Amino acid sequence: MADYSPEDLRRLDVLGRLIAAAAARSTNPQALPQDLLGAEADHGTVTELRERVRDLEGVGYLSVDWRNSGGWSARPTTQGRDAWAVLEAARGNVRARRQQLRDEYLVWIVDQDDAGASPTVDDFLPTGANYLGMPYTQEDIEQTGKWLSESRYIKGPGVWGRPDPIHPEPTAKGRWTVEEGKSVNEPTNDEAHAAATFTNHYYAPANVAQNSHDVHQTINIGWQDQARELIDEIAHRLDNVENEQARTELAAAVAELRSEVDGQARPHAVRGIVTKLGLAITTAMAGELGSELTQHAFQLLGALPA
Known part of the structure; x- marks a missing residue:
């Protein structure tokens, strides 16, 4: 985002x-x-x-x-x-909105528990919590509470007709996640192979220990690399765009971005092209695919230097 x-x-x-x-x-x-x-x-x-x-x-x-x-x-x-x-x-990206809400809602529940309160689910929306300036919806809260409960971050009694706990409390897992400053959207140990996680710092030429155990390295990826990844993602999915005019316009914007990134790489020019791309993606690609690519375009905009 x-x-x-x-x-x-x-x-x-x-x-x-x-x-x-x-x-x-x-x-x-x-x-x-x-x-x-x-x-x-x-x-x-x-x-x-x-x-x-x-x-x-x-x-x-x-x-x-x-x-x-x-x-x-x-x-x-x-x-x-x-x-x-x-x-x-x-703002219309439901997946991104609810991923942010998962963390915010869980932190709120833990804070309420620490204060000795016994909140109901309906106490959260009046706090003014929002996504990009837009208040969360009742459906957002219900589906987020359901996800946190099914993922064992919260617990509590339910009521007929609602999928989420109406008196949410943090589980040990939920409290630990908040206290460690982690996101519930990060893969847990049982969801990702531990050996697949690498943190690589490149300050000079070095060998990367891809097959070594207990090695933590960090790869610092610049905005140009993020732009090239976005270009490749869109280029590989152009065939999914059924409207020929929309596909042509999207391909032209991708070519323009590739030319700028591989050429002068001016952040202000890239910002304008990516903004145009975000609009083109929204027009050309409906549903989850369009939302995913729009989110990646947003991430690139956030990475561009001022």
């Missing part, structure tokens, strides 16, 4: 509202202050929105016509639409 700060999310949510407002004016697609403010906004709110719009213009997401009266009209740019589409796609 790309690293969005709370400020990034607030700014992009304003962008999303402006895009929707502009789309509502089909003959003249532009957004006006009153679209977001209403008729009786106070001076502080008006000023805050104006600054948000200036920020969005500064990063190339809006084209703004500023009026001498202090008013303005804004048109989303292609870059702005792509940035909003990528965030929307990420």
Whole structure:
């Protein structure tokens, strides 16, 4: 998942509202202050929105016509639409959202247990927990509680019609996972062969002990390698795209990314291409396959230097 700060999310949510407002004016697609403010906004709110719009213009997401009266009209740019589409796609990634929730929910349960509380499952959502600025849903909580219970991280009584414990408590396994700072999404010893885990540090030429026991090494993979992995993943799956136009556009974006990575490798250029790729993937590939590749694109965006 790309690293969005709370400020990034607030700014992009304003962008999303402006895009929707502009789309509502089909003959003249532009957004006006009153679209977001209403008729009786106070001076502080008006000023805050104006600054948000200036920020969005500064990063190339809006084209703004500023009026001498202090008013303005804004048109989303292609870059702005792509940035909003990528965030929307990420927010819609159910698998990634629930993987994050598993860890957050388990930590909350352990914290409640440490405080001597006896929480119910319905006490969690009011804490304001969210994924990329969007609150978790009731279905998210139920399915996450079910997964944690079946995986023996939590326990507790259930109720007819619900798959998750209504009074969750941590098991010894769940408490240990939280106290060790681990993620429940990491493979456990019975899920992965211990000899397959390597941590390789490369600071100079060295031999890699791939077949040695009790060797811990770390491989530091740069963003260029991540980009090449994404390129190969998409290229190998292009045949799964049924729509010929979508397949052609996706192939062109992959070729553009390959050229940049193997050429000048400019992070800002790669960021723009990957953002475009994320939108193309969302359009061309539905379901789990598209979500997986979109998530990989997000991870690459998060790895790019500023």
